[in-house]
Amino acid sequence: MDPIEARRRLEELQADLDRSAATLTAEGAGTGSELSSMDQHPADAGTDLQDADRQVAVLEAISDQRRQVVEALTRLDGGTYGTCVDCGGRLPEERLDARPEAARCLTCQARVEGSR
Numbered sequence: 001m002d003p004i005e006a007r008r009r010l011e012e013l014q015a016d017l018d019r020s021a022a023t024l025t026a027e028g029a030g031t032g033s034e035l036s037s038m039d040q041h042p043a044d045a046g047t048d049l050q051d052a053d054r055q056v057a058v059l060e061a062i063s064d065q066r067r068q069v070v071e072a073l074t075r076l077d078g079g080t081y082g083t084c085v086d087c088g089g090r091l092p093e094e095r096l097d098a099r100p101e102a103a104r105c106l107t108c109q110a111r112v113e114g115s116r
């Protein structure tokens with residue numbers, strides 16, 4: 001992928017993730033924006049607790065993906081973008097197209113996920 005295009009996609013993704021996180025946080029129980037305070041003060045009703053749990057899980061997924069996007073931007077700066085961080089092989093174009101923040105080829109990714 002063209003590095004300029006890759007950077008544009010990554011920065012767009014990062015902005016999207018920030019927006020999603022901000023929206024989710026704003027929709028929270030209204031006890032403040034810090035996640036830790038949600039653990040200590042679950043919302044009044046039991047049904048809201050489930051919502052809060054799900055919200056925390058979604059926020060974690062967002063921050064995880066955001067970290068991957070930031071790392072991809074760092075690799076872009078370092079000139080190693082588009083290569084697998086484990087084996088150094090080129091990432092297939094269609095993989096980068098689907099996941100511009102991808103750090104590993106499918107083989108290495110499967111190994112990492114399998115070892116979890």
Ligand SMILES: [Zn+2]
Pocket residue numbers: 084085086087088089104105106107108109
């Ligand atoms: Zn690899």
